[in-house]
Amino acid sequence: MSKVKWPSRVPELTLSYDSAQARARGRQDGYRRGYDEGYLRGRADVIASRPPESVPFRQIRVLYIASGKGYPYSPLDEAISSTLRTMVAEVVIIEPGQITVEAVLQAAPDLVLALDGMFVNNEMMDIIRQLGIRTAVWLTDDPYYTDMTTENVKHYDYIFTLESNCVPFYQQLGCTHVYHLPFAAHTEYYRPSRNISPLRRDVSFIGSAYWNRIGFFDPIIDRLMQHNTVFNGIWWDRLPQYTAYQDRIELNKWMGPAETAEAYNGSKIVINLHRSHEDDTVNNNAIKIPAASPNPRTFEIAACATLQLSDSRSDLAKFYTPGVEIETYSSPEELLYKIEYYLAHEEERRQIALNALERTFRDHTYGKRLNEMLTIIYP
Secondary structure: OOOOOOOOOHHHHHHHHHHHHHHHHHHHHHHHHHHHHHHHHHHHHHHHHOOOOOOOOEEEEEEEEOOOOOOOOHHHHHHHHHHHHOOEEEEEEEOHHHOOHHHHHHHOOOEEEEEOOOOOOHHHHHHHHHOOOEEEEEEOOOOOOHHHHHHHHHHOOEEEEOOOOHHHHHHHOOOOEEEEOOOOEOOOOOOOOOOOOOOOEEEEEEOOOOHHHHHHHHHHHHHHOOOOEEEEEOOHHHOOOHHHHHHHEEEOOOOOHHHHHHHHHOEEEEEEOOOOOOOOOOOOOOOOOOOOOOOHHHHHHHOOOOEEEEEOOOOHHHOOOEOOOEEEEOOHHHHHHHHHHHHHOHHHHHHHHHHHHHHHHHHOEHHHHHHHHHHHHOO
């Protein structure tokens, strides 16, 4: 009698067992990611919900001269003017081309504050000063356009610049009251989201493709794009590998503060790479004043409770402690190493992001900056 050969069930059982294991691992990974994200959002919400430190309210009238440049300067105009309204008795906003003696007399300001001042008539500023009204300008692009600001600054009582290296430069021109005052985070827009962003990126970079950025990213773009990485900004079709990654490069798309903040919130890591002070294709900085101070993006990224990797600048440690509230890099290879490290070390990434958020909401808001400015003008 022949022996019955029963069909084997082992492969099917093995497959079923492996599938069950994969599903279990998927659930565990999902729970862990959900916990990590929920913990970050919960902690960040507590920090961002704390009432801000009160600043003095001043019974003064401010005539605010907007930049007149549109985007991307208009969000700065909004941040400054809306914050000022909470700090002084009245704010009157005017465009550069609308400044006349009649308009100034009607506004009757105690202070005329101009953002950038590039389109402001310098002779009109002299007339305003002769009327006994204090004047100030907050420069937006130092040191990149100092060839053009050289003449303008002489027509204001107070000069505030976001670049510390420009303070001695303007003082040498004969300006008496020159102060380093960087921009900040407008926390109405730049703040941690309570909900998980639908973007879900590993790495983001938002900014124009200046040639120094092309030269920096070109050697590492293939490895960088192995992660879920998205670039946004003008001129990125300069990148030699642009066509290979154009599905993850949002070319020539100007993003407002709300959309930019959403991208920061949806990214595990945001890269900050400052522009070069030596790029003659876009700069007007003939004497090549070097840049030492952080750009406004530094504070905006930090305000979204996202880990920021920034190129090293000598002033940076005055605002954030490297390794504690921000991470820095000095080469493409170091940037890649730290990206891969922090993508694999969630708790460390999360803690630095939360530390940066706390420091920003405490020290780097427009309320803090404008109070510093007004304290200088009205000691």
